[in-house]
Amino acid sequence: MELFTNQVLSGIATGAIYACIALAVVMIYEAIDHLNFAQGEMAMFSTFIAWQCMQWGVPYWGAFVISVALSFVAGVAIERVLFRPLGHASILVHIAGFIALFAIINSVAGLIWDFTIKPFPTPFGATPLFGGVISSHQAGMIVVTLALLGLLYLFFRFTRIGLAMRAAATTPDSARLVGVNVGWMIALGWGLAAAIGAIAGIMIAPVIFLEPNMMGGVLLYGFVGAVLGGLSSPAGAVAGGFMVGVLENLTGTYIPGVGNELKLPIALAMIVAVLVLKPNGLFGRTQVQRV
Amino acid sequence: MSINLRPHLGVLSAAALALAVSGGTALAQKKYDTGATDTEIKIGNIMPYSGPASAYGVIGKTIDAYFKKINAEGGINGRKINFISYDDGYSPPKAVEQVRKLVESDEVLLVFDPLGTPSNTAIQRYLNQRKVPQLFVATGAAKWDDPKNFPWTMGWQPNYYTEGKIYAQYLLKEKPNAKIAILYQNDDFGKDYLKGIKDGLGGKANQIVAESSYEVTEPTVDSHIVKLKSSGADAFFNITTPKFAAQAIKKVAELDWKPTHLLTNVSLSIGSVIKPAGPQNAQGIISAAYLKDTSDPQWKDDSGMKKFDEFLKTYYPEANRIDASVMFGYNVSQTMVQVLKQAGDNLTRENIMKQAASLKNLETDGLLPGIKINTSATDFAPISSVQLIRFKGEAWERFGDILSSDATH
């Protein structure tokens, strides 16, 4: 029983990593109705910027704010410079653009900061909780994730700009008719997604260490969490992230024989099974297509 | 016996035949194969400069810088090294493509320090069929020491399997009734160590109470550590690459688990593993080393380390000297240069292999005192000894004898 509790707790701790990045995934999905493969690399780069600021002597929260602000600007700029001109092209072409962006950011970060791992500070300390299964940093990270989620909920539900963004993503033509500047809404979505990604990266780095390839696996699990919970639901995505963390742990611990070696494939198979039953994720809204 | 002494009788294998042919000719006469001329020696290499293993690309960059230094100092016997290194992205098909380009299009004399077990396995048969040296491969699999079947392939670093055996034997001596937990990376590197440990434990392999493998795509290994701890083990084999090693060391400390902790040589860098994980969390960890750690204060005034730093200052200033790959690249390059020096004006592929197989007590700048490079026609494992080390304070403390792989057979 202790093992079970520990595995669930440690799953939640790992799940917080996925949940954090899943929020960024949902954000961009709300803006462009698609997933951004370069999201993890953007977050990694933002985290390096925060790290670099701290190396130059900027205090933690100063570096935090600089990184998040710069990321927001960079997100908007990437949309304006790279993806806006592609606007009319097929979504498949956009995905090729994401792949290009991934390659560029990863390679540039590797050149500037090389590939050795770097420790990243945390404002929440590293006190072990529950016998060390969760550290105080990880607890802090869960709180940050939930707070971000709350803010996003309020933003999308109650602010004009949030509502306009949702309208622009789901029904761009109708949004345009009611006077929403769809182009800028998309850019804003990119900016917000990049900023959330920066926060996610800064939260994740103390656990997994900072290096250019740090986000490869994380983004993958973030996608899985977001899709499992439902891409159209920020709360669902966060819940999905936590579920993936716990599910994966329990698979690795309790399925005898191949469970350990195959915990990822088994967890993925379960998630695909969930999607087959609930094609829009557990908490996503059903999309109706008109003929 | 040494087949070099009896060249006409020792026709045991293709290697021996090759050695016999070149062994009979006078060294004074200039002899060249493709890739060598009066002014140039072409050396090929493949490295994962991009992709998931791009962290190791530093080795290629270090080698390149080192050969620049050699060229700036006049080259080897008057010849400049032309080092051609291609990116294989750690993908075996790409490795085959790039190596064929090196051999058939760039026409290199030899392929030096190609990285990764899968990539090297993919190119080994091709290079042996073409009789092109595949020298000092950058992987610790035991299979590169097989001169009978692959006379054109040679390893360099101590192999993972033997190192695993050494750890197991150490543990049996120190803690005969240990309950053992193992964390390993699910690839050739992890499996080789695992096999070495199990063979080393021999009849006591049943003392392994928990075993867990991870994929490199996993963000953290935290949950594996939680699981391993709950098995009640009091000894822990940490068979991981640097990032995961640092995570594991940190998590073990957070869980207040105090096993006898054995860490692989791959991840013993103070600068890029121990410091990120927190030196206070790494006290008492046991590992085995053959190279000096660049961030270990005990080598501050070491003459080899000084030469290394001078090299970095002039030829590779952008290097991160705490990266263990830089030290690796530096020493493997020195080994290559020694072989080329020994080959003199006889730059045939046969003679390159012959010289690579006759290194005697070579000490490159970064090798630990007492560890020497030795090869022979039947021993294609240049570095086959290590010394156990224990982390104490801020540095690794060496203890016990130099352990050679022969002692573990």
Add this chain to the structure above:
Amino acid sequence: MSTAHDTTRDPAMPPAPRAAQKTSAGSSVDLRLIGGLAALLALLIVPIFLRNFVVFQLTIILAYAIAILSLNILTGASGQVSLGHSAFFAAGAYAAGILMEHGGVPYGLAIPLAGVICFVFGFLFGLPALRLKGVYLALATFALAIAAPPLLKLGTFEHWTGGVQGLLLTKPDPAFGLPISQDRYLYYLTLAIALLIYWLSVNLLNSRTGRAFMAIRDNEIAASSMGVDLALYKTLAFGISAGITGIAGALGALAVAFVAPDAYTFNFAIALFLGMVIGGVGWLPGSLAGAAFIVLVPNMAESVSKGLSGAVFGVFIIAMIFLLPNGARQLVDLTYNQIRKLIR
């Protein structure tokens, strides 16, 4: 559009430039035929004069082109996106490897068998995938790509797959004692199979089945109300695409003479996807251009800068999609248009 190998009317794709549409009618059809024949002739003759290494490289490009063609059938024709074709490629490669090395099956039989095995895999995977669309389908296939390497490494099958060490294959000697090198022989074998698959694919897309695929792509609900059996045709598209990729995998494995889990990571799935976009979605001849891009352009990027090869590669991709958002087909269309102007 009258030509069958042209399947663009994907709702996600804008129509090809107007000029290009004009060219596909009337006299320019002959131009296209001439262009195709010239390409074919080049593929047949040029390798005779090339070094073995280049011939090997071309063989790899052809094998990837076959895989990209299969993606084009799936995405371009039936509208389903896959980021998991590396898994089918791996399945084909391993099937051929295991059959040849453990079963003693001759390669001539192992290649089609690899295709059949992958067809079954693809068909079975297509069943649950039926319920998924868009991003969700992309994710499910992506999951497949990620699950493939751990499965290939699995200790349980190690005796067959070689586990983490991979499996070495024997390169076939030229049949009928042909006096050419192994590399050249493999090239022509791969070319023959590629041409056969191309011809079959064009016919498939022209057939009732192909029209059903395209009807599903354009509008599922409309297609099903016109009597197209959605489940059957969508899974069939998956099966056929996976089967073709399996053959490509087998050919790729023969050329490299080695299979290992590290060769078939999701990076490879993404490369294949990229090849499809660069070649032009839904345009089968573009598969060859896309394959050439994913094999050769990284090498070019590397020669520009070693430390920044990834960045240079990314810039090349961006340049491609900015200049030619419809892929290589757009270039071909533009060229035809220019030639036509000159002739007139």
